[in-house]
Amino acid sequence: MFTGFMVNAWEAATIVATVAGVVGFFVVLRGSAFPAHAIPNGAFAGAAGANLIGLNPLIGLGVFSLGAAFGIGALSRRGRKDAVTALALVMMLALGAAFLSLSTQYEPEIFSLLFGEILGVSSSQILPVALLGVVCIIAVGVLYRRLLLTSLAPDIAAARGLRPQRVETAFLIIVACATTMTVPVVGALLIFTLLIGPAAAARCFTNRTERAMLGSVVIALLTVWMAIACSYETNWPVGFYVSVFSASWYGIGRAYVAWHTTRVVLGEPPASMEVG
Amino acid sequence: MNAVRVFFEPGFFASGPVHVALVIGAVTAIVSAVVGVFTVVRGQSFAGHALTDVATTGGSGAFFFGISPLVGFIGSGVIGAGAMDLIGVQRVRSRDMATGIVLGSATGLAALFLYLDATKSATTGATQQILFGSIFTIDPSTIPLVVILSALTLAVIGLIYRPLLISSFSAELTRARGINLRGVGLLFMIAMAVSVGLSSIAVGSILSTALLIGPAATSVRLTSSIRAAMVLACALGVVAAWLGVLFAYDSFYWIPSSQGLPVSFFIVSLIFVFYLVSGLSIVRRGVDWLTRNNLPIGSTPALTSKAEL
Amino acid sequence: MSDPPVLEVEKICVSFSGRKILDEVSFEIREGEFTGLIGSNGVGKTTLLRTILGMQRPDAGVIRVLASPLSPRSRSLGYVPQKIAIDTDIPMRARDFVALGLDAHRYGFARRTAHQHQLVEEMLHDVDAERFANHRVGSLSGGEQQRVFIAHALISQPRLLLLDEPLANLDPKSVQEIVALLHRVARDHRVAILLSAHEMNALLPVMDRIVYVTDGRAASGTTDEVVRSEVLSKLYGHHVDVLKLHGRVLVVAEPGQDNEDIPQHPTFTVS
Numbered sequence: 124m125f126t127g128f129m130v131n132a133w134e135a136a137t138i139v140a141t142v143a144g145v146v147g148f149f150v151v152l153r154g155s156a157f158p159a160h161a162i163p164n165g166a167f168a169g170a171a172g173a174n175l176i177g178l179n180p181l182i183g184l185g186v187f188s189l190g191a192a193f194g195i196g197a198l199s200r201r202g203r204k205d206a207v208t209a210l211a212l213v214m215m216l217a218l219g220a221a222f223l224s225l226s227t228q229y230e231p232e233i234f235s236l237l238f239g240e241i242l243g244v245s246s247s248q249i250l251p252v253a254l255l256g257v258v259c260i261i262a263v264g265v266l267y268r269r270l271l272l273t274s275l276a277p278d279i280a281a282a283r284g285l286r287p288q289r290v291e292t293a294f295l296i297i298v299a300c301a302t303t304m305t306v307p308v309v310g311a312l313l314i315f316t317l318l319i320g321p322a323a324a325a326r327c328f329t330n331r332t333e334r335a336m337l338g339s340v341v342i343a344l345l346t347v348w349m350a351i352a353c354s355y356e357t358n359w360p361v362g363f364y365v366s367v368f369s370a371s372w373y374g375i376g377r378a379y380v381a382w383h384t385t386r387v388v389l390g391e392p393p394a395s396m397e398v399g
Numbered sequence: 400m401n402a403v404r405v406f407f408e409p410g411f412f413a414s415g416p417v418h419v420a421l422v423i424g425a426v427t428a429i430v431s432a433v434v435g436v437f438t439v440v441r442g443q444s445f446a447g448h449a450l451t452d453v454a455t456t457g458g459s460g461a462f463f464f465g466i467s468p469l470v471g472f473i474g475s476g477v478i479g480a481g482a483m484d485l486i487g488v489q490r491v492r493s494r495d496m497a498t499g500i501v502l503g504s505a506t507g508l509a510a511l512f513l514y515l516d517a518t519k520s521a522t523t524g525a526t527q528q529i530l531f532g533s534i535f536t537i538d539p540s541t542i543p544l545v546v547i548l549s550a551l552t553l554a555v556i557g558l559i560y561r562p563l564l565i566s567s568f569s570a571e572l573t574r575a576r577g578i579n580l581r582g583v584g585l586l587f588m589i590a591m592a593v594s595v596g597l598s599s600i601a602v603g604s605i606l607s608t609a610l611l612i613g614p615a616a617t618s619v620r621l622t623s624s625i626r627a628a629m630v631l632a633c634a635l636g637v638v639a640a641w642l643g644v645l646f647a648y649d650s651f652y653w654i655p656s657s658q659g660l661p662v663s664f665f666i667v668s669l670i671f672v673f674y675l676v677s678g679l680s681i682v683r684r685g686v687d688w689l690t691r692n693n694l695p696i697g698s699t700p701a702l703t704s705k706a707e708l
Numbered sequence: 709m710s711d712p713p714v715l716e717v718e719k720i721c722v723s724f725s726g727r728k729i730l731d732e733v734s735f736e737i738r739e740g741e742f743t744g745l746i747g748s749n750g751v752g753k754t755t756l757l758r759t760i761l762g763m764q765r766p767d768a769g770v771i772r773v774l775a776s777p778l779s780p781r782s783r784s785l786g787y788v789p790q791k792i793a794i795d796t797d798i799p800m801r802a803r804d805f806v807a808l809g810l811d812a813h814r815y816g817f818a819r820r821t822a823h824q825h826q827l828v829e830e831m832l833h834d835v836d837a838e839r840f841a842n843h844r845v846g847s848l849s850g851g852e853q854q855r856v857f858i859a860h861a862l863i864s865q866p867r868l869l870l871l872d873e874p875l876a877n878l879d880p881k882s883v884q885e886i887v888a889l890l891h892r893v894a895r896d897h898r899v900a901i902l903l904s905a906h907e908m909n910a911l912l913p914v915m916d917r918i919v920y921v922t923d924g925r926a927a928s929g930t931t932d933e934v935v936r937s938e939v940l941s942k943l944y945g946h947h948v949d950v951l952k953l954h955g956r957v958l959v960v961a962e963p964g965q966d967n968e969d970i971p972q973h974p975t976f977t978v979s
Contacts, residue, residue, distance in 0.1 A: 152798065156499040157445040201678055205444035206616035210674055212448065213609040217667035220605060221660050238510040264817045272812040275794055275805070275845075279860070282761045282787035283813060313510070316503030323496055326799040330844050335799035360514045366507025370500050377486075493797065 128242070129355070135244045135252055136347040139305045140317065142256040144340030145263050146301045147318035149294065151326070151339075153274045157205055158195055158295060160315045161212035163302040165191035167311035168219025170236050175226040180236070181251070181303065187215060188302045192295035200288070238362040239310030241351065248307065255304035262297050270294060271332070309347075313362040317343055320369025327376030342372050420644045420662070422542060427598045428610050428636030430549040433556055434594045435615030436628045437587065441567045445495055446483060447591055447611050449502040451604040453479035454596040456505040459512040469544065472600045476592035479505060484585045545597055552594045559586055564625060606663045610636050613670035617677045621686040639669040712775035713738050714784070714867045714900045715760065720769035722755055728924050729755050732769070735919050735928035737868060737900050742891065744911045745904040747921035753904040754790070756921070757872050760902075761787055774867065786861030786899070790872040794853070796846040802856045803841040806831055809860035831859045834893055851882045855889070862897060869894070871903045875910060883910045890914070908935070909956045935959075 125133070150159045169187025170180035191211055198207040223233070235243070263270070273280040273287040280287050298318075305314045325338030350364035438447045454476040461471025479501050487497030556563070562583045566573040573580050591611075598607040618631035643666030650660045676682055715737040722730040729752045737743050747753050758764040760771055770777070773784050807820060807828045832841050835855040840848055845856060854874055861869055871890075875883045891914040894901045905911060908918065912931060919928040920935070920943065927934050927943050934940075935957055941947045944961070951958040 151496065154495055156495045157448075160445075160449075160499070160502065202620065202674075203439065203442065203444070203616065205442055206439050206612050206619075209444045209448050209608055209612040210616065210671055213605050213613070213667050214671045216605045217609070217661075217664045221664040224661050224664075234513065238513075265815050267817050268808065268812045268814055271800075272808055275798065275800065276789070276792050276857075278789040278792070279787055279857075280812065281763055282785070282789075284762075285813060310510075312506045313503075315499070316507065319496065319499045319503060323500070323797075326797060330799055330801050330842065332800050332804055360510045363507045363511040363514075366503045366510075370504045370507075373500050493795070 128244075129351075131244045131246050131249060132241050132351055133348075134249050135308045136241055136351055137344060138249075138253050138256045139308045139314075140343040140347040141340055142259050142301050143305065143314065143317040144321055144343035145260050145336060146297060147322040147343065148325070148336040148339045149263065149270055149274065150298065150318050151322040152271075153291075153294065155294070155298070156319055157208045158192075159298055159318045161195065161208045162188050162191045162295070162298050163306055163311040163314050164212055165215035166299070166302050166306055167236050168215040168222065170306070170311075171219045171222040171226070171233075174232075175222045181307070184306055185299075185303045188299035189296065191215060192299040193292070196288075196292040196295050235310065236306065237310050237312050238360055239306070239308055239313055241308050241361050242354070244308060252304045252308065255300060259297055259301045259304070262293075262300070266290065266293060266297075309365060310362055313365055316366040316369040317346065320366075320373050321346060324372035324376035327380045346372065414648070417644065417648060419542065421641060423545065423601045424640035424644055424666075425637050426546055426549050427601050427607075428614070428640045429633045430552055430594050431598055431607070431610035432614050432618075432632035432636045433553060433629050434591055435611040435613075436619065436625060436632050437556075437563060437567060438591060438611060439615040439619050440625070440628075441587075443494075443588075443591070444612050444616075446480075446498045446588065447595065448608045449483070449498045449505075450476050450479055450592050450595045451599050451607040451611075452502055452509075453505040454592075454599040454607070455604045456509040456512065457596070458600065459509050459516060463512045463516050468600055469541070469596075473548075473593055473596035475505070476596040476599075477589055480588040480592040481585075484581075484588055541601075545601055548593065548597055552590050552597070555586070555590045559583060559590075563587055602666075603663055606666055609663075609667045609670050610640070613667075613674060614639065617670075617674045620674075620677050621683060635670070635673055639666050639673065642666075642669055711739060713772075714741075714774060715902070716770070716772040716775075717756075717760065718770045718772070720756070720759055720771065721767045722752075722759060722764060723767055730759070730766070731924040733919075733921070733924070733926045734769075735917075735926065737902060737917070739867070740894065740898050740900055741916045742894055742901045742911075742914050743903070743917045743919060744908055744915045745902060745919045745921065746906070746908045746911075747904070748906050751921050752924050753921060754872055757787075757870050757902070757904060760870065761785060784867040786864065786866035786869040788854070788857045788861050788869070788871040788874060790874075790876065792853070792857065794846040796844065798844065798846050800845050801842050802837060802845050802848065802852075803828055803832060805845045805856055806837075806859045806863055809863040827863060831863045834862075834896065835859045835889060851878060851886070854886065858890070858893070862893060862899065865897070866899060868900045868902060871901070873904050873906070875903075875905050875907070880910075887911060887914055912955070912957065931957075 147159075150156065166184045166188035169183035169185070169190075171183070172187070173180045173183025194211045195204075195208050198211065234240075269280070269285050269290050272283075273285060273290045277287040280290075301318075302311075302314060305317075309317060321342035322335075322339040325342050326335045328338060329335050346365060346368045347361075349368055350361050353359070353364045354361040435447070438444060454472040457471040457473070457475025458468055459471075460475065461468045464471075482501045483494070483497050485497075486500065487494035562573070562576075562578045565576060566578055566580050566583045570580065573583075595607055595611060598610060602610070614632040614635035615628065617635055618628040622628045622631055643662050646665040647660060647662040650665075713736045717733060717735050719732045719734050720730050721728070721732060733752075733756060735743075745753050745756065755764060759766050762771075807824065810824055810827065811820070832838050835858055837852070837855045837859060840852055845853065848856065858869075858871075869890075874886060874890075878886065887910055890901055890903065893899070902919075903911070908915070908931075915931055917929060918931050918934050919926050920940065922943055923945075925943055927939055935950055937948065937950045940950060940959060947962055949960045949962075951960060
């Protein structure tokens with residue numbers, strides 16, 4: 124399991140999971156679940172389009188995911204954010220359907236764009252994926268404190284001149300970037316689970332912000348590693364395992380919170396809500 | 400007379416599949432619009448969309464287990480709605496998280512089913528078919544069932560109309576009137592799941608979301624009462640659906656060497672354009688004028704407040 | 709008198725869709741002054757605060773902070789908004805939120821210095837929040853959260869702290885505690901306070917000046933200057949009586965007139 128082409132799979136998965144853990148932490152903090160789903164799906168349409176005109180699908184991914192990020196950002200200034208995200212999403216998917224109908228894409232290619240083909244990652248793909256990943260993480264690092272305050276208390280942030288709108292657009296672009304690098308590996312539909320599940324689980328175990336982000340990365344890594352191992356053994360798609368494990372971690376996290384809260388309610392040893 | 404022929408390519412009005420498409424399209428648009436207005440107002444667009452993907456999973460699962468697709472689409476939708484309700488609490492952000500988890504799990508399952516479908520029956524194109532659907536290839540014999548279930552969904556909405564209205568705008572008023580907030584919420588989710596399941600199987604999951612959210616979001620922007628919004632959303636949805644069918648049919652002829660562009664592309668584009676256009680102030684003023692002078696508007700609350708439900 | 713006023717509001721006018729919300733509102737706040745912005749709900753208090761913070765552009769008039777025109781990055785103003793809903797799920801301790809008040813505007817991820825940690829400790833002590841400093845912000849009660857937000861706003865040492873209806877949903881005991889706390893930190897940190905409320909009695913002991921707002925018009929000065937029959941009648945446009953009883957104030961309109969404009973706690977009683 125650890126030799127030959129599988130090495131690429133492990134490397135790619137590790138990079139993707141790290142980025143997903145970091146970016147996903149803020150996706151969950153900001154409640155941006157829907158855009159995190161919409162942007163990758165839109166990106167998929169771009170890949171189909173790029174394929175149609177003979178370009179590298181990654182370019183299509185990048186262009187459409189950026190378009191989605193800007194589109195959602197711009198439209199949501201004058202409309203309900205969730206409705207607007209839905210509209211942007213379906214518009215891009217419809218474009219994707221149009222592209223697909225005009226081209227002669229093969230089923231396996233579509234499947235791999237949607238659900239990833241991590242076991243088919245070539246060593247030449249590792250470097251671009253790693254570079255984009257580093258860009259994403261650095262961007263998050265630079266905006267770290269602004270992201271925190273604008274997520275928690277946008278009014279206070281606005282009063283301090285931190286411009287929540289701009290931070291939001293920047294964040295969506297980061298999500299777009301993360302999408303572009305991860306879609307080929309885990310697929311447009313499944314990067315979403317990796318962004319949401321581990322981060323939502325990690326924050327159940329600790330009160331401290333940095334630890335929660337670290338936990339998010341750790342859980343994401345565990346998720347993909349276990350998923351690859353299981354997929355290797357059973358031949359079932361990696362994406363299936365990724366989503367199942369993500370949901371399971373979330374369940375474990377919520378169960379832990381419930382257990383901990385019950386302990387506090389029952390008056391057991393003074394719990395200061397400090398966990399971890 | 401030539402203008403007519405340019406617009407309506409030969410055989411449009413005679414074609415059987417076109418008739419079916421027009422009927423299914425209209426029925427779907429109407430049910431989606433009614434449910435969609437509440438969906439948008441309650442800020443549940445994510446859940447609405449997620450349910451279409453969940454329904455699609457059910458479809459691919461049904462394919463694999465050999466059960467009726469209708470059962471698959473609707474059944475999985477209802478289960479998904481129940482799961483979202485169970486996991487999610489009242490706060491908006493937790494609700495989105497619950498929706499996300501359910502959606503993610505359903506997507507993973509879909510990956511599994513599609514993989515197993517492929518190995519089991521060596522069918523190709525299953526992914527595309529299930530995800531994008533096609534309004535032109537619906538079996539006419541399913542029309543009665545779709546219409547009946549749609550009518551049932553509308554009836555349910557009609558039954559819970561008052562509590563639904565109140566609970567969508569004011570949590571306090573809901574409690575004051577003794578309405579079970581959780582119960583109404585769950586019932587609505589199930590109605591949404593059924594409506595979305597029906598439309599997914601009829602027109603595919605993309606169109607299902609588009610018809611649910613698009614016309615509703617547009618009409619909510621332009622009107623100030625639920626009743627007016629529903630009327631306008633139905634109108635917009637049906638117009639988009641029919642024009643879309645027309646353009647798709649015509650595109651067989653316009654685009655030389657292919658099968659034309661998918662219907663979903665045209666319908667969704669129209670819906671999107673309607674939404675964008677509704678943002679123009681001139682359109683808003685026009686609608687204001689219309690509502691003041693012509694259309695009877697019910698005296699239901701304004702749509703400016705979004706309930707934190 | 710040589711120092712410029714911390715805040716100068718000059719003839720501010722704001723309208724929304726044709727309705728005049730603020731009509732030539734003017735007042736001044738000097739260093740260390742405790743000013744109450746009193747008015748009933750919907751009368752324009754929040755709009756005025758947002759205009760001062762630069763979040764709302766006035767149609768006319770000028771705002772000056774320390775004699776310079778207002779700029780968004782002016783760190784002389786601290787702000788505690790009316791409602792902040794922080795989810796219980798959010799992994800941030802009260803102490804971390806306060807620390808964010810120091811460096812939210814900084815780019816990057818640098819660790820906080822020992823000196824900054826010290827400042828946080830002192831601020832937590834000043835607002836009496838040490839007890840729950842390590843608890844999640846989202847799990848705190850309304851009153852506890854408020855202390856954390858006050859600490860967050862104060863830690864960057866603003867010259868003026870603006871609070872939007874901090875007393876609105878508190879029980880009378882908590883009201884007293886918060887008012888006493890604000891008075892104390894204002895004195896200790898030499899920061900001026902502008903606090904909006906719809907009931908002035910809780911603030912009478914600590915208020916240096918009052919800005920009394922009704923229907924977009926305002927009168928400002930000391931409590932004795934402003935809270936008088938003649939002044940308020942002119943402001944309301946109809947006759948009102950001002951009654952003082954046991955150190956508390958009651959503003960009453962004539963029978964037949966609308967009492968709704970008058971900012972009063974609905975269950976006002978003499979204690």
